Structure formats: structure tokens, C-alpha cells
Amino acid sequence: MGLVGRHELRALSARLSRWQKLALGLAVSFFVIYATAPYDGALRAFFRFQQSQATNFYQSQRPSDGWLYRRQRYPIDLDKEIGLIIKTGYGTKHRMPLALRALSNESFFPDTIVVQDFPVIPEQKRYNLTNGKEVDVIDILGWNLDRGALKGREHLERIYKYKNLREAVEAEEWVLSEGLGKAIGWELDAMKFLPALEYAWNTLPKKKWYIMVDDDTYVIKSTLSLLLGHLNFGRPHYLGNPVGDYKGRFPHGGSSVILSGATLRNLFEWSPEVVAQAHLESPYAIWGDKLLATSLMKIAVYLDETYRRFFNGEHPWMTRLWIDRLCLPIVGFHGLGDKQVMEQVGEIFKDQEGPVLWSSVPKIYGVPDYQTFMDVPIRPNMNYVGRLDEQSTTVEDVAKVEDCLDICDRHSTNCMAWVYDPNSKRCDFAPWSILGDLADGRFSGINGKLGKRLTDRCHARPGAALRRGR
Missing domain, CATH: 3.50.4.10 (Hepatocyte Growth Factor)
Known part of the structure; x- marks a missing residue:
């Protein structure tokens, strides 16, 4: 620092009172501590949560939808530039043909991967969208285990449970397979999130966006088109319906999770050590969607709650039409495991013109x-x-x-x-x-x-x- 700079600092210091110096010192100390804190540390998480709460309160008091109808800076071709990942399990595999048919009703034909917790059985090889586009089906837990991503964890109870299910399916012991699938499905689901995205990144690289849904989730094409066309896919984006406390906010998996291609690049190409650690943690994880969130936090990618009002975790009749989101589009519905409900939703929303607003759902259902x-x-x-x-x-x-x-x-x-x-x-x-x-x-x-x-x-x-x- 030059002589003039030192003189200016001394002059400024002389003008400050003792309390002002103390306040300045505390502010500088806090900035240094915050800047050097881990990306996934409690300090950053606490202030990020408070900021999200403040933003949420402001948006609830002053809801705005005008920005949606301005010119889109990043328009996308949904069928070519989105990778869709659908999670299913042995106990819910019967939902897949219905889910694929319902999505196809909207002429929504993205490159699609079905990830599951059991070996691919013969009838699954015929999965197609209604336009004939093939759907890749993969036993994602077997893929992750066989390539060594869970090395050293093979002795754990959850891995044994998966192996028992795999052996029952391969032996065509269908009654045993059905019982195991229903009993352990939620445990195995927690292990699907990271490998499913990694498999999608390896097989469907360079997509602008990747969307992960459950087999009882329905997404509305027009809403995706409108929302994502305003977001820069070249930047890390992580969107969804937030749940959890400040220590680990994560998007509810059933409401759909949306990640930009930049997010997957940063995770799987630039941070392989974070991915490797997450795979090893997955046999212990209670929620796979939270494990994904905490892994992304380590590389400074956080759930963006700005767009929380687009996401819905209920089926149509139980969907909450909140005061602060009536003018916004709704991404989709969840909890459509019943055959009749999924078919009905697919038929009802296939002919909708333009984005479906929250406020338009009552009119659609009479x-x-x-x-x-x-x-x-x-x-x-x-x-x-x-x-x-x-x-x-x-x-x-x-x-x-x-x-x-x-x-x-x-x-x-x-x-x-x-x-x-x-x-x-x-x-x-x-x-x-x-x-x-x-x-x-x-x-x-x-x-x-x-x-x-x-x-x-x-x-x-x-x-x-x-x-x-x-």
C-alpha cells in the first residue's frame, strides 16, 4: 500500500468512534469467517436459509408472473434438449407403461431413462413412448454395484437386501420378488438418485436440462417450456419443491427435480471425489433426494427456492391452490399411483392450450x-x-x-x-x-x-x- 493510501486509512480511522471501529472489525471478521467456511457448513446453510425465507416472504406478499411472458432468452426444444429420468421399483413397476403413456399424451417425447432397483425383465424391453421412441431401462443399483462404486460396502444390510431381490427376480420367483420389492422399496430408492443422474450424464450428455421424477409423477410440458426458457442452462441450476430444515434443504423427489446440464457437469466431471463419497454414503441414507442436495452443497450448488411456487407434490384433488401462486404455471402432479388416476390425468391435460396455471385447475376439473x-x-x-x-x-x-x-x-x-x-x-x-x-x-x-x-x-x-x- 502506498504512502497516500496509508495516510487515508489513518485519517479514516481517526474519524471513526470506538464503537464504529468495533462494528467495522466485527463485520470484517464475519466476512472472513463466512468466506472461508465450507460450502456445506452450518454457517453458510443458516444464512442461506434466512435469505430464502426472506425472499419467500417477499414473493408471497408481492406475487409476480409478468416476467414469464417476456421474451425467452433461452428457448429449448423439450424433445431434444431434455433428459428425463423416471425412478421405479419392483413393487411399483406396473406404473411405468401408464406413466409413459400419460406423458406421451402431451406429445412430450424427450430422451427417457427408466432407473430401477431390480434386473430388467423381458416385458420391460418393450418400453416405448407412443411415437415409437425407445426408452432405456437400467437396473441402476446393479450398475452402480458392478462398476465398483460401492466397493467396501458390499457387506451392508441394504446391499444384501438388494442382492436378495435381484436373485429372486433372476430365479423368476415372482411371489418372493413382490414381497421383497414392497418391503424394501423405500430403502433401495434412497440409493438411486446419484447413480441415476450419473448414468444419465454418461448416456445422455450435453442435454440442457435433466428432470428426475417418480413413476407416479406427471409433468406438464407447457409449464416446463415456459419456465426453463427463461433460465440459463449454462449456469448451475437446481430446482424443486423445498423441504427440510436449514441444515439440508432439498427438493421433494416426487414433485420432480430439475437440474441444468451445467450442474451435472460440475458434479460428475469436475467433482468426482464428491460423487464417490456420496455413493459410499447411499447405503446409509434415509432420503436419496437429501443426499443429492448435500452432495451438491459441497460444490456450492444449492436448491434455488425462487421457483418453489411452480412445484406441486399432490394429486389434483388434494392440490393446494395457494394465494401466492394462482397466476403461476404448475409443473405437475404427484401421487398418481392408481391406474385410473394416472390415465385420467394424462387424458385431461393432453389437450390443454398453453401453460396450466394453478388457478385454472378448478376450471379444468369442473x-x-x-x-x-x-x-x-x-x-x-x-x-x-x-x-x-x-x-x-x-x-x-x-x-x-x-x-x-x-x-x-x-x-x-x-x-x-x-x-x-x-x-x-x-x-x-x-x-x-x-x-x-x-x-x-x-x-x-x-x-x-x-x-x-x-x-x-x-x-x-x-x-x-x-x-x-x-
Whole structure:
């Protein structure tokens, strides 16, 4: 540092009070500690979580959808530039033909890989999308084990369980295989995430985006096109529906997980030691989606919660239509394991024009619109709230249903739906609504005024913007 620089520092120091010097010293110390902390350390995780919470609160207070309909800077061809990975297990393998057919209904034909926890059986060799495009099927646990990625872990209980299942399938002992598949499926699923992505990176390299879903998940093509066309695939992106505490936020696997090609490059080409360690940890992991998240944290790739409002972890009738996302598109649905439900969803959404907004789901399923709830606010034998959680509110000792309706009116900015039980005299309300569930003896309704006011603010969806994403 030159003489002039030293004089300026002395002059600045002389002007600062003792407390200002102390504050400056603490700020500099904190910056140094934070900058040198591990990427996956508790300090970084804590402040990252607080930042996400602040951003989430701001977005909930000022929801915006206008940016979606501006010119896309990174338009993509979904069929050529996306790698789709579908996870399945022996106990749920019957879902795969239905899931592939449902996705194909939207003319969605990406390069697709099915990863599973048992050897490929003869009928699986016929997996195709409806346009004839072949689907690669791989026993991902066998692949990972046979190539030595789990060396030194072969003696562990979970590996033994996988081997027992593999031997039963290879011996065509179908009853035993079915029992084992159902009993240990969740354990084996935790070991699929990292090797599934690594296999996809090896066999489908240079894709702009990679999407991982479960065999009971349905993704909406138009939403993917609209959202991903605004994101730079050349930068590390990691998107999904966040769950977990600040120590390890991770996207719920069933809601779908989206990663840019840059993320997989950084992980599998530039950080092989992180990948190797994650494989060795997988036989102990409870959740594979969390293991993926904590592995990415080590290379400074974190779940981006900015786009959390696009993701949904429920089937249509239990989907929560939150106040702060009505104008945004919905990525898809989860929990469609029932044959009839998956077929129905595939048929319903194959002819939808443009992105499917959260607010358009009720209309698609023939549920009364917000105006009808303004005209007839109380509906008997119904529940429009659904499952309660920490963000719902319960009021006890409510004398009659009209009082519950009044309570919702008094909380008009955060009550989207309410339900009243006359037997317990309990009133529940929440900042979301569902399509409606039968509930004998209860009364329920939706805040039609709030819903209409929010949806009236949604931006128009210009056709040109939609065409660019196709």
C-alpha cells in the first residue's frame, strides 16, 4: 500500500468512534469467517436459509408472473434438449407403461431413462413412448454395484437386501420378488438418485436440462417450456419443491427435480471425489433426494427456492391452490399411483392450450368458479381446506357455521378456504383451497372475493410467448 493510501486509512480511522471501529472489525471478521467456511457448513446453510425465507416472504406478499411472458432468452426444444429420468421399483413397476403413456399424451417425447432397483425383465424391453421412441431401462443399483462404486460396502444390510431381490427376480420367483420389492422399496430408492443422474450424464450428455421424477409423477410440458426458457442452462441450476430444515434443504423427489446440464457437469466431471463419497454414503441414507442436495452443497450448488411456487407434490384433488401462486404455471402432479388416476390425468391435460396455471385447475376439473362462492358461500358436506398444517389456523368454540364464515372474512388476506365442524364447533381456515373433498356433516367454502381479485391480476398470456417455448 502506498504512502497516500496509508495516510487515508489513518485519517479514516481517526474519524471513526470506538464503537464504529468495533462494528467495522466485527463485520470484517464475519466476512472472513463466512468466506472461508465450507460450502456445506452450518454457517453458510443458516444464512442461506434466512435469505430464502426472506425472499419467500417477499414473493408471497408481492406475487409476480409478468416476467414469464417476456421474451425467452433461452428457448429449448423439450424433445431434444431434455433428459428425463423416471425412478421405479419392483413393487411399483406396473406404473411405468401408464406413466409413459400419460406423458406421451402431451406429445412430450424427450430422451427417457427408466432407473430401477431390480434386473430388467423381458416385458420391460418393450418400453416405448407412443411415437415409437425407445426408452432405456437400467437396473441402476446393479450398475452402480458392478462398476465398483460401492466397493467396501458390499457387506451392508441394504446391499444384501438388494442382492436378495435381484436373485429372486433372476430365479423368476415372482411371489418372493413382490414381497421383497414392497418391503424394501423405500430403502433401495434412497440409493438411486446419484447413480441415476450419473448414468444419465454418461448416456445422455450435453442435454440442457435433466428432470428426475417418480413413476407416479406427471409433468406438464407447457409449464416446463415456459419456465426453463427463461433460465440459463449454462449456469448451475437446481430446482424443486423445498423441504427440510436449514441444515439440508432439498427438493421433494416426487414433485420432480430439475437440474441444468451445467450442474451435472460440475458434479460428475469436475467433482468426482464428491460423487464417490456420496455413493459410499447411499447405503446409509434415509432420503436419496437429501443426499443429492448435500452432495451438491459441497460444490456450492444449492436448491434455488425462487421457483418453489411452480412445484406441486399432490394429486389434483388434494392440490393446494395457494394465494401466492394462482397466476403461476404448475409443473405437475404427484401421487398418481392408481391406474385410473394416472390415465385420467394424462387424458385431461393432453389437450390443454398453453401453460396450466394453478388457478385454472378448478376450471379444468369442473369445480365452481370464485363468483359462485360469492353467490353461495356455504357448501354442506364439503371440505375445501383439506390437510391442515402449521400454516392453517384453528379457532375453537365457534357457535355456528356463519361465524366461521365471518372469521374467514375478517382474515380476508390470508383465508382462501374454511371448513366448519358443527359437532366439535371448530373452524379451520388456510391460505389455500383444494378442489373439494366430501366431508359428511361439515360445512365449507372458498373466499371467492379474494380468489377473483387475485386472478384478475394475472397477466394475459400472449400467443407469441407461448409459441416461442414449443
